[in-house]
Amino acid sequence: MSKRLLLTVSGTILLAGFFHAAPVEAQEKRHFWSGDWSLTVGAAGLVAPSFEGSKDWIFKVSPMISLSRQGSATRFSSRNDNPSFGFVDTGVFRAGVVGKLVFKRDGDTDDDLKGLDPIRFGGEVGGFAEIYPTDNIRIRGEVRRGIRSHEGVVADVAVDVFDDLTPTVRVSGGPRLSFASAEYFDAYYGVSAGESARSGLPRYSPGGGVKSVGAGAAVTWKTTDKITTSVFAEYERLLGAAADSPLVERRGSPDQVTLGLSATYRFDFSLD
Numbered sequence: 498m499s500k501r502l503l504l505t506v507s508g509t510i511l512l513a514g515f516f517h518a519a520p521v522e523a524q525e526k527r528h529f530w531s532g533d534w535s536l537t538v539g540a541a542g543l544v545a546p547s548f549e550g551s552k553d554w555i556f557k558v559s560p561m562i563s564l565s566r567q568g569s570a571t572r573f574s575s576r577n578d579n580p581s582f583g584f585v586d587t588g589v590f591r592a593g594v595v596g597k598l599v600f601k602r603d604g605d606t607d608d609d610l611k612g613l614d615p616i617r618f619g620g621e622v623g624g625f626a627e628i629y630p631t632d633n634i635r636i637r638g639e640v641r642r643g644i645r646s647h648e649g650v651v652a653d654v655a656v657d658v659f660d661d662l663t664p665t666v667r668v669s670g671g672p673r674l675s676f677a678s679a680e681y682f683d684a685y686y687g688v689s690a691g692e693s694a695r696s697g698l699p700r701y702s703p704g705g706g707v708k709s710v711g712a713g714a715a716v717t718w719k720t721t722d723k724i725t726t727s728v729f730a731e732y733e734r735l736l737g738a739a740a741d742s743p744l745v746e747r748r749g750s751p752d753q754v755t756l757g758l759s760a761t762y763r764f765d766f767s768l769d
Contacts, residue, residue, distance in 0.1 A: 501746050536764045537563045539725075541576050543757025549605040550687060550735060552750040560598070561761055571634045573659055573669070576729050576759050577713060595625040595639050609748040612696025616684060619645030633656050637659065649681025651708070670714030673733065679705040686742035700749065703738030709753075710734055723763045724738035731755040 539561040547553040562580035583593040603615035621641035628636050640652045652675065659669035682703035693700045711733035718726050734740075735751040745751055 513647050514568060525662055530769055533765065533767050534564065536766070537561070537574070537761050538764070539759060539761030541729075541757050541759035543755055545757070546750075546753050548602050548610065549753070550739060550745040550749040550751070551607060551609065552748070553607060553609075554754075561759060573629075573657060574761075575637075575655065575657055575669070575713070576715065576727065576757070577623075577655055577673070577731070578637065579621075579639060579641070588629050590626070592624065592626040595623055595641060597621040599643065609744070612698075613688070613692050613744070614684075616646050617649075619643065621646070621651060623650075629675040631662055633713070643681065645685035646680055649680040651681055652676040655713070657713075665719040667717045667719075668715070668743075669717065671712065673709075673711045673713060673731075675708040675710075675733075676704060677739075678709040679703060679738075682708075682738040682742075686744055688743060698743040701741075701743050703742065706737045708739050708748075709736055711753075725761050725763075727759045729755075729757055729759065 541559050541561055543557055543559065544554050545557050547555045560580065561572060561576065563578065564582045571658050579595050579597040581593055581594075581595040583591045585592045586613060597620060599616065599619050599621060601616060601618045602610065604611035604613070621643050623639065623641035625637065625639040627638070630636065635657050636654070637657075638652065638654045640650065642648075654674045655668050656671040658671050659667055661667050682705060686701070687703055688696065688698045688701040690700055692698070711731065713729065713731040715727050715729035720726050731754070733753040733755075735753065739745060740751040
């Protein structure tokens with residue numbers, strides 16, 4: 498899937514949601530920021546692969562941030578959701594901008610990366626859209642473009658089915674699918690002539706396409722009205738250009754497992 502196609506699909510979804518909600522917003526709000534908002538912040542501590550494609554596990558901490566309008570519709574959030582700002586929210590459809598921090602990856606991260614070009618600290622920015630076809634199913638898609646760390650495009654799609662066992666305990670889970678452009682694969686899985694000479698890995702020039710498929714599950718406990726905690730597990734199977742990379746075939750594994758705990762706090766506020 499090309500970068501142009503990924504960006505076109507994302508833009509079409511976001512514009513469709515915006516124009517669907519805009520007339521209502523114009524009647525009810527003085528400004529687009531007016532109204533009641535919720536800011537959710539927190540962190541997840543997890544045991545995960547040392548790097549994408551690694552066979553070794555390490556402990557990591559990742560931030561969890563979301564800003565959205567308050568509403569009475571059923572809400573769902575996942576550890577997989579990157580920090581986002583929802584500027585369209587109809588109760589059934591929500592869309593906005595999304596970002597992700599990308600941390601440095603080099604030979605100091607793992608000995609298996611020695612000789613390969615480093616991934617610099619940076620980020621990914623783009624858009625997201627999510628829809629609730631029923632009260633207990635959420636479908637969310639994100640399309641992000643790398644900044645500084647890489648020049649590729651990544652698209653993630655997740656479907657989550659959730660059910661409340663009690664008023665404070667929720668279980669959820671569902672499939673995941675990820676795509677990436679050739680530029681992303683080249684940064685993370687490609688091996689140039691210079692890298693080959695330094696690392697001992699054969700040269701590899703990947704194209705774009707499906708990056709991975711997988712599934713995730715979580716048990717979430719609403720500890721208080723403001724605090725939410727969760728335990729989760731994720732499995733990801735690398736495919737295509739990622740799985741065929743000599744970095745994965747010779748030094749890593751296409752099977753990626755993540756286990757962790759998270760906690761978030763919600764701040765409610767109003768803007769005129």
